[in-house]
Amino acid sequence: MSALGMRLTVLAGKTLPVPLPGPLTSRLRSVEVTENDEERSVFTLTFDAGRSVTGGAVDVAGLTGPPLAAFCRVVVVVTLGIVPTVLSDGFVTEVRLTPGDAPGAATLTVTGEDVSYLLDREERDIEHPAMDAYAQVLRILAPYAARGVLPRAVPPPVVDPPLPIDRIPSQHGTDLAHLAGLARDHGYVTYAMPGPVPGTSTFYWGPAVRTGPPQPALSVDLGPQTNVTELNFRTEALGPVAVDGTVTDRLTGVAVPVKVPVGLRPPLAAVPFAATHLGDTRTRRLRGATSGAVAAYSEARALVERSLDAVIAEGRLDGARYGGVLRPRGLVGVRGAGWSHDGLWYVREVAHELAPGGYQASFVLAREGHGALSPVLPVGGVG
Numbered sequence: 001m002s003a004l005g006m007r008l009t010v011l012a013g014k015t016l017p018v019p020l021p022g023p024l025t026s027r028l029r030s031v032e033v034t035e036n037d038e039e040r041s042v043f044t045l046t047f048d049a050g051r052s053v054t055g056g057a058v059d060v061a062g063l064t065g066p067p068l069a070a071f072c073r074v075v076v077v078v079t080l081g082i083v084p085t086v087l088s089d090g091f092v093t094e095v096r097l098t099p100g101d102a103p104g105a106a107t108l109t110v111t112g113e114d115v116s117y118l119l120d121r122e123e124r125d126i127e128h129p130a131m132d133a134y135a136q137v138l139r140i141l142a143p144y145a146a147r148g149v150l151p152r153a154v155p156p157p158v159v160d161p162p163l164p165i166d167r168i169p170s171q172h173g174t175d176l177a178h179l180a181g182l183a184r185d186h187g188y189v190t191y192a193m194p195g196p197v198p199g200t201s202t203f204y205w206g207p208a209v210r211t212g213p214p215q216p217a218l219s220v221d222l223g224p225q226t227n228v229t230e231l232n233f234r235t236e237a238l239g240p241v242a243v244d245g246t247v248t249d250r251l252t253g254v255a256v257p258v259k260v261p262v263g264l265r266p267p268l269a270a271v272p273f274a275a276t277h278l279g280d281t282r283t284r285r286l287r288g289a290t291s292g293a294v295a296a297y298s299e300a301r302a303l304v305e306r307s308l309d310a311v312i313a314e315g316r317l318d319g320a321r322y323g324g325v326l327r328p329r330g331l332v333g334v335r336g337a338g339w340s341h342d343g344l345w346y347v348r349e350v351a352h353e354l355a356p357g358g359y360q361a362s363f364v365l366a367r368e369g370h371g372a373l374s375p376v377l378p379v380g381g382v383g
Contacts, residue, residue, distance in 0.1 A: 154206030187302030245286025270371030319359030343372030
């Protein structure tokens with residue numbers, strides 16, 4: 001599929017993904033890929049499922065078995081100009097046939113999830129003796145490298161090494177569920193990132209990526225430079241919370257106060273909402289009187305930092321004018337919306353829609369307050 005300087009390539013196969021054969025490619029109507037910073041990404045391929053006397057007289061031609069059968073691996077690659085981008089890497093989890101009563105009405109929809117599926121197949125009851133969260137992550141992810149899932153983990157800033165005479169960390173559930181629980185405890189995120197080459201993915205466990213070079217700016221109300229078709233902002237005043245409480249340290253038996261009024265992560269906004277409304281934000285008590293002091297502080301900090309993003313932006317971009325592929329789990333600039341909403345934002349989610357004639361994407365952005373920190377942003381698109 002090629003349109004507006006964009007080329008779409010779909011690879012699929014039971015073991016090794018290869019480009020779809022010509023007859024299947026010609027039937028491809030659209031591709032949708034939704035990427036999220038906290039949940040697994042999903043993809044949907046929609047094909048023309050029409051039958052004819054010469055092709056598919058008995059069944060839908062070429063669409064009922066490999067390479068698009070259940071549990072086959074599917075890779076979606078988008079090339080803009082000469083730069084290829086692996087948009088999705090996952091496995092087929094649902095195949096749906098919808099017969100039609102008119103020419104071109106029949107469709108076959110292939111839906112799947114990213115490679116996180118591999119980590120969510122088997123529930124385990126195992127122990128991780130003398131391993132802190134970071135060591136557990138590396139141990140769990142190591143076997144999946146053989147399936148092209150490469151680990152990328154960032155050590156937490158606060159570490160509470162478990163002494164075997166005190167406690168032994170245990171896992172009761174799938175590897176994915178255990179990794180997600182460890183991430184929540186430290187205010188981290190965990191997800192699979194497709195690429196950098198087809199057939200490989202990186203499984204990330206660490207803090208949300210809110211530093212580094214931003215993607216080309218989303219421009220609104222800037223005449224010919226506008227590349228956003230919709231954009232709206234909202235402030236969720238009840239989102240941010242503070243934590244205040246006391247825990248009894250298991251080793252010393254001493255009551256330790258744990259108080260986290262605001263988060264410490266690098267800001268994206270000039271006026272953080274929680275910091276300027278300390279008297280109005282909600283306070284949560286720290287539960288768990290037997291927690292260790294270090295673990296309790298880490299849990300409190302994680303809770304506060306997960307709640308900081310009080311300002312949300314939702315919109316839709318025109319891929320042809322944007323001139324690139326917007327990706328989640330990183331930064332992007334916004335310009336043209338006014339000082340309060342211009343500047344850098346964290347990209348939470350992007351839903352890509354590709355079809356003959358164009359590329360559109362819906363997105364969700366977030367940050368902790370109002371006001372642009374930087375007056376200059378990288379400009380993308382063709383405007």
